[in-house]
Amino acid sequence: MIPELGYGAAIVALALALWGAVTAALGARTGRPALLLSAQHAAVGVFVLVTACFALLTYAFLTFDFSVRYVATNTNLGTPFYYRITGVWGALEGSIILWAWMLALYTVIVILRHRVSARAFYPWVLTVMLGVLAFFLLVMTVAAPPFARSSPVPADGRGLNPLLEDTGMITHPVALYLGFTGLTVPFAFALAALITGRVGDAWITLTRRWTIVAWYFLSLGLLIGGWWSYHVLGWGGYWAWDPVENAAFMPWLTATAFLHSVMIQERRRMLKLWNLSLVILTFGLTLFGTFLTRSGVIASVHAFTQGAIGAFFLSFLALVLLTGLGLLAWRWDALHAQGALDSIVSRESAFLLNNVLLVAVTFTVFFGTVFPLLSEVARGVKVSVGAPFFNQVNVPLFLALIFLMGVGPLIAWRRASLDNLRRNFLAPVLVGVVAAAGFFALGVRSAIAVLTLALTVFVAATIAVDFARATRARLRVGERLFPAMRGLLLRHNRRYGGFVVHLGILIIAVGVTGSQAWSVQTETTLRRGESAELAGYRVRFEDLTASEESNHFKVAGAFTVSNGRVLGVLRPAKKFYPQEQSPIAYVDYRLGLNEDIYLVLGDFARDGSQATVKLLVNRLVSWIWIGGLVLTLGALLAILPERRKGA
Amino acid sequence: MRPKFIVGGIVIAAALAYMIYAGVTQSAVYFVTPAELRASAVAGKAYRLGGLVVPGSLTWEPRTLDLRFTLGDGTATVAVHHKGTPPDLFGEGRGAVVEGTWSADGYFRAGLILAKHSEEYKAPHDASAAGYRELIRTLQGAGR
Numbered sequence A: 001m002i003p004e005l006g007y008g009a010a011i012v013a014l015a016l017a018l019w020g021a022v023t024a025a026l027g028a029r030t031g032r033p034a035l036l037l038s039a040q041h042a043a044v045g046v047f048v049l050v051t052a053c054f055a056l057l058t059y060a061f062l063t064f065d066f067s068v069r070y071v072a073t074n075t076n077l078g079t080p081f082y083y084r085i086t087g088v089w090g091a092l093e094g095s096i097i098l099w100a101w102m103l104a105l106y107t108v109i110v111i112l113r114h115r116v117s118a119r120a121f122y123p124w125v126l127t128v129m130l131g132v133l134a135f136f137l138l139v140m141t142v143a144a145p146p147f148a149r150s151s152p153v154p155a156d157g158r159g160l161n162p163l164l165e166d167t168g169m170i171t172h173p174v175a176l177y178l179g180f181t182g183l184t185v186p187f188a189f190a191l192a193a194l195i196t197g198r199v200g201d202a203w204i205t206l207t208r209r210w211t212i213v214a215w216y217f218l219s220l221g222l223l224i225g226g227w228w229s230y231h232v233l234g235w236g237g238y239w240a241w242d243p244v245e246n247a248a249f250m251p252w253l254t255a256t257a258f259l260h261s262v263m264i265q266e267r268r269r270m271l272k273l274w275n276l277s278l279v280i281l282t283f284g285l286t287l288f289g290t291f292l293t294r295s296g297v298i299a300s301v302h303a304f305t306q307g308a309i310g311a312f313f314l315s316f317l318a319l320v321l322l323t324g325l326g327l328l329a330w331r332w333d334a335l336h337a338q339g340a341l342d343s344i345v346s347r348e349s350a351f352l353l354n355n356v357l358l359v360a361v362t363f364t365v366f367f368g369t370v371f372p373l374l375s376e377v378a379r380g381v382k383v384s385v386g387a388p389f390f391n392q393v394n395v396p397l398f399l400a401l402i403f404l405m406g407v408g409p410l411i412a413w414r415r416a417s418l419d420n421l422r423r424n425f426l427a428p429v430l431v432g433v434v435a436a437a438g439f440f441a442l443g444v445r446s447a448i449a450v451l452t453l454a455l456t457v458f459v460a461a462t463i464a465v466d467f468a469r470a471t472r473a474r475l476r477v478g479e480r481l482f483p484a485m486r487g488l489l490l491r492h493n494r495r496y497g498g499f500v501v502h503l504g505i506l507i508i509a510v511g512v513t514g515s516q517a518w519s520v521q522t523e524t525t526l527r528r529g530e531s532a533e534l535a536g537y538r539v540r541f542e543d544l545t546a547s548e549e550s551n552h553f554k555v556a557g558a559f560t561v562s563n564g565r566v567l568g569v570l571r572p573a574k575k576f577y578p579q580e581q582s583p584i585a586y587v588d589y590r591l592g593l594n595e596d597i598y599l600v601l602g603d604f605a606r607d608g609s610q611a612t613v614k615l616l617v618n619r620l621v622s623w624i625w626i627g628g629l630v631l632t633l634g635a636l637l638a639i640l641p642e643r644r645k646g647a
Numbered sequence B: 001m002r003p004k005f006i007v008g009g010i011v012i013a014a015a016l017a018y019m020i021y022a023g024v025t026q027s028a029v030y031f032v033t034p035a036e037l038r039a040s041a042v043a044g045k046a047y048r049l050g051g052l053v054v055p056g057s058l059t060w061e062p063r064t065l066d067l068r069f070t071l072g073d074g075t076a077t078v079a080v081h082h083k084g085t086p087p088d089l090f091g092e093g094r095g096a097v098v099e100g101t102w103s104a105d106g107y108f109r110a111g112l113i114l115a116k117h118s119e120e121y122k123a124p125h126d127a128s129a130a131g132y133r134e135l136i137r138t139l140q141g142a143g144r
Helices: A002-030 A033-062 A069-074 A081-089 A092-117 A122-143 A167-182 A184-196 A202-232 A243-268 A272-294 A301-305 A308-330 A347-379 A387-407 A418-441 A447-476 A481-491 A493-518 A621-639 B002-027 B034-039 B126-143
Strands: A383-385 A520-527 A531-534 A537-548 A553-563 A565-570 A573-576 A584-586 A588-590 A595-604 A610-619 B028-032 B046-053 B059-061 B066-072 B077-083 B095-103 B107-115
Touching: A002 A033, A002 A122, A033 A069, A033 A081, A033 A092, A033 A122, A069 A092, A081 A092, A081 A167, A092 A122, A092 A167, A092 A184, A122 A184, A122 A308, A167 A184, A167 A202, A167 A243, A167 A272, A184 A202, A184 A272, A184 A308, A202 A243, A202 A621, A243 A272, A243 A347, A272 A308, A272 A347, A347 A383, A347 A387, A347 B002, A383 A387, A383 B002, A387 A418, A387 A447, A387 A493, A387 B002, A418 A447, A447 A481, A447 A493, A481 A493, A493 A610, A493 A621, A520 A531, A520 A537, A531 A610, A537 A595, A537 A610, A553 A595, A553 A610, A565 A588, A565 A595, A573 A595, A584 A595, A595 A621, B002 B028, B028 B034, B034 B046, B034 B077, B046 B077, B046 B107, B077 B095
Parallel strands: B028 B046, B077 B107
Antiparallel strands: A383 B028, A520 A610, A531 A537, A537 A553, A553 A565, A553 A573, A573 A584, A588 A595, A595 A610, B046 B066, B046 B095, B059 B066, B066 B077, B095 B107
16 A cells, blocks of 8 residues: 555656646746746645655655565665664665655745745746656656565565665765755756846856755765765775765766856856856766666666666756757857956966866766776777776876965956965965975875875965954954954855865865875784784784674674773674675774774684784874864855845 | 967866876776686786686685685686685685786786675575574684
8 A cells, every 4th residue: 555655646746747847837938927836836746745755665664564675675674773764765766765855845945945036037947946856756656666566575675785774874875965956956047047048147146055055965975975985894995986986076076166166257257158067067967976876887888778777867867968058059149258367367267277177077087987888888898997097187186276275265356466476375385385394304205295285284374364364354443353253254154164165175185195195004814812013003802702683693803902002992893694695894993183093804713713804004084074074064154144244 | 368278278188188098098907807818918917807716716824814716707717816805795606806917927916806796686594594693602602
């Protein structure tokens, strides 16, 4: 009964979404309010129905309704309550529901917020959003139906992928999807701007905060993904340039570019075409990412024909890109710039270069990710490029971006005078140079590490210079120190939120540099009582214990960690899930500001007499999580409504 | 000003193209089967070799972490040497992909082993649970 209800709800929701998309468009053409009202009702109806689908699937999970195939493959009687709820979006079908639900939620918020404030765009925005929603509902009803029956009904389910039994894996997709779906809003406004011919900056002003919100969630999703990779997967790293990661990283890069380039349009009336293209590209990349990760195309081009999902997403992606390009061509004449670049040494060109570099990184990531497919199609041999490729090509681009992060926000618009440059950059450059010498004196010998660290110091100094100057200006008019600083952050929250985000990126850059340059690892087999040493740590194998948990068996080693004094006992383990062919490693670690000590249990003797352990000392990895926190706080600050009066 | 920006754009595009080209040539990894590797192995070139771990060929020495096995594809076999713990999904008769280089001494030196995950549905059965309980008993007995 439940599955039929869910399936029915999805079909009605699909019909309503299509109806709403069409009536909103007709309403826009004819100007008849009744049509628009009908579209609005349809959108609310879709939201209610998708919510119902979501609730029904959750109910099926909680009641172990194994007659639903999706439930049977993603849960079993041993799955803890908590993970039965989150298992709902643990695989493809459920994540499509989650996606559709968020999109419907955003649509309702758009109706509430922009019904009046964006009257000119609003009907078309509704059309686009409901159109995209209809696509996901189509996937939900045809290509990946979550309520499909399993026959015969199994006595027990297969169980959730054990790697997903983790808080990170619950929040990671939620944040990421909120980011992906959030990007639909600026996309819808961009299309509405093109359709109505209002390609000025009204659509940008209206979607500014939407883009930051989406960017915030996307960043959060990527960071949580990195944390999950680090503390669950047990390879000691946080980013592998895996296609799944790249799929989420690409829209983040173009969204970042967009956040910067809109400032040039607002200020100088330039880059209209570029901004519209970036938004369309960003939205396209969210679809491409889903296509890439869900179609199996990465394993082989031939895998993609096996499921319907790949074809669905590829067709929709083609539709989106063709529509976007068609509209851009149609409005071509209205898209020329009103302002012009005056000088290479100006804020415009710094931002432009930032955009070019971000798109270059996107292209590199795209190229590296699809390279195996290209070579398979073109030459019949499968050739892949791994992490070394991405690092080698991207590191110079990232360094240039960090440099621009220091230059862009402070350099003058139009044409920077020598005086402007000296006033803003002389001190930071000197500080950066001194820092480079300092790091070298401290024994840092890797050129890339010295350069990165010196650049981060330079950028941090530019931020300090700007903040100090602005604070001083406020002190001069009689404000006191802390109210002055608070006022700056809150009144110019977009600018200073941006600076805080930049600080977060700098801290992450330090963490990445440190972990790449100075992490060490070793692997060894220890008999009971024996010790291994690495980087000043001593790890002693005490014993091996086994236990039976609710849905798995666990073999854990106890290792005493000391560096002169005893720091504690780490218990890395192997978990054996009956439904899995092989055990899952469970890492144990001790995090620190400077270094983490990280243990992975490899093999062990069945009598407990010896164990093979991988021992890693990872440097500065915590900075990545701290930087991530700073970054998200900065984004939140930038999302706050602007309280600035006048300029 | 315009020509300057166009020249700048071309320079950036050319630099990027060169970096990508250099990156690809330096880090390309070729996917091969044991037969293909046998036919045209170049010492020092990076390969990703996929095949089946030939039953009876696997040896692992925990103290030295020396892992040796033979990968086969039905027509040819390749001896593989690796230093490290066999990964969780790895075993005789199972598919495995290894990444590394061909050594002039006639074996494949693997830096990385990627065991192949079979997606097939496997119903939980009591035999494996019994095996794990046995393991728990052994460890508890040996624990003290």
